């Protein structure tokens with residue numbers, strides 16, 4: 001791994017349309033070696049499409065770049081050989097057993113002893129007792145573990161994970177992320193798309209995409225700082241009624257209930273300050289707070305909605 | 310972490326990927342009980358259905374006799390004719406002019422004409438000929454009877470040819486039966502049906518099973534993973550075709566066994582030639598099916614394409630109607646279809662003892678067809694999800 005490039009994913013100006021509809025627009029992104037890069041955005045924002053363009057499954061309409069130092073337009077085969085792609089939908093063979101699936105992958109990647117490598121992978125996954133169970137009969141959490149195990153068996157340099165934890169219970173999600181961090185620690189680069197904010201916060205860096213546009217990128221702290229959002233947390237009774245009022249109040253850009261409290265955010269700090277004063281009362285306590293990632297994303301999404309949709 | 314360890318030489322790695330797909334397909338085929346059952350059931354069902362038709366060995370066929378001799382020998386011949394059970398003498402004719410109207414109207418299947426002075430010429434050792442005119446428009450009807458006729462002819466006079474005429478009882482028979490087939494001189498015989506059946510059964514089953522192979526992966530979502538792996542379309546195609554070629558081999562063995570031991574169709578030619586060329590034909594059909602599966606958007610479309618291919622194969626290949634009897638345009642279409650060439654091959658090998666050398670043009674046509682289908686399949690194979 002001597003001369004491997006430090007920037008693993010480096011793409012510029014990617015565009016992709018389906019049936020005349022722009023799905024990814026002018027997207028550029030860089031991912032450094034050994035980093036876990038989170039890819040966030042609402043449904044249909046173009047995450048899957050972007051990931052597919054990176055590993056040669058879709059051809060961009062325009063734009064170019066490299067993945068692992070190989071051209072994404074011409075050297076897909078080299079990229080595929082070194083990349084593990086975990087699809088959003090379970091895509092191992094449901095009618096093959098766990099062992100048969102892994103042996104198949106071992107042979108396709110030309111691993112030296114695919115049977116032994118499959119056995120190792122099964123042990124590592126803790127699937128020893130179920131090696132001969134059909135993959136389609138596994139529960140969601142186990143399917144996800146198997147899919148990850150299948151991806152890393154050929155020892156790739158880059159992992160592309162498309163919403164790997166959707167529909168998986170919290171404990172399994174926690175284990176999954178521990179494993180991802182371990183892999184990154186060993187030098188693997190990971191690009192992972194997700195909906196979950198807690199997962200976003202476990203990434204070294206994140207990129208936020210909505211309506212095909214990359215809206216923000218950087219570490220969590222950077223993104224929060226960039227947003228220049230001031231936030232108040234409101235507690236009190238009858239917050240539900242307040243939500244509607246605030247939504248139509250100038251100076252308020254985002255209102256979102258969080259449990260028994262209300263997050264109110266705005267880009268104009270002074271204007272929001274005035275709103276806070278105006279609505280403060282003994283029953284409604286307004287407290288200044290740092291915005292969290294979700295506040296920022298909800299705000300960005302509503303702005304993107306105004307601009308692009 | 311290191312990059313995936315690669316094998317140094319290109320070919321073994323490629324073969325290994327092909328083998329990976331091959332094993333995977335074989336396992337899936339074994340687990341897919343319904344498909345597997347269909348694969349066995351279709352040939353068995355077709356064999357039984359067609360076998361029933363083949364076995365219908367019609368007897369008591371309407372026959373007219375024109376006896377110009379009126380001797381003891383001619384009467385004995387006619388009696389023996391009745392005794393075979395194949396001929397039902399309905400008309401005793403007085404003049405040759407009566408023959409054609411009866412045949413044309415389809416009132417009789419056979420007309421037997423015994424020449425004048427038959428008995429005298431027989432005694433003189435002049436080898437007289439009895440003419441049997443058969444309406445061969447319905448070949449199945451004619452053949453059993455024709456065979457019975459030949460068997461009978463050799464023996465009918467053995468008892469009468471004693472004493473001074475004993476010298477005539479030696480074989481071959483001292484007279485000749487000339488069978489003249491009308492309306493279908495090529496005589497599509499029942500022997501032709503079984504070899505044809507080999508071709509149609511293989512066309513149908515091979516086509517359907519590969520027609521689903523790619524579309525199924527697309528519909529189940531496994532194609533996305535497969536395409537993200539370092540494997541190329543040729544490896545995928547061959548890996549998917551080979552297991553079915555093995556199934557085709559089993560079907561061929563099953564049908565050939567039935568042909569030989571149930572329907573008594575002799576394999577005159579070389580068995581190796583038969584197997585080799587049948588395998589070529591199997592691969593040709595698998596390639597067509599696979600090509601359809603790369604074009605079709607879903608499994609239903611793939612099935613429809615298969616049937617659109619199967620229909621002309623049955624109708625224009627020479628299986629249903631004699632090939633040379635079809636109009637030119639039909640022959641032109643037929644010449645493109647693999648079944649047309651295979652029918653010539655299989656009939657040639659099974660019935661006439663033809664070898665590779667006699668079948669080069671049909672073999673070449675099958676090979677070219679296979680290559681073309683595979684090329685289209687590889688070109689059509691979508692390597693991306695675009």
Ligand SMILES: Nc1ncnc2c1ncn2[C@@H]1O[C@H](COP(=O)(O)OP(=O)(O)O)[C@@H](O)[C@H]1O
Nearest residue numbers: 018023041042043044045046047048049050694
């Ligand atoms: N193969 C395709 N054909 C047509 N439209 C597509 C295709 N793939 C994705 N899309 C559309 O592109 C948009 C983005 O999809 P996707 O990249 O899957 O978003 P995400 O993964 O962020 O949810 C969606 O509106 C989707 O309907």
Ligand SMILES: [Mg+2]
Nearest residue numbers: 047048088162
């Ligand atoms: Mg997606």
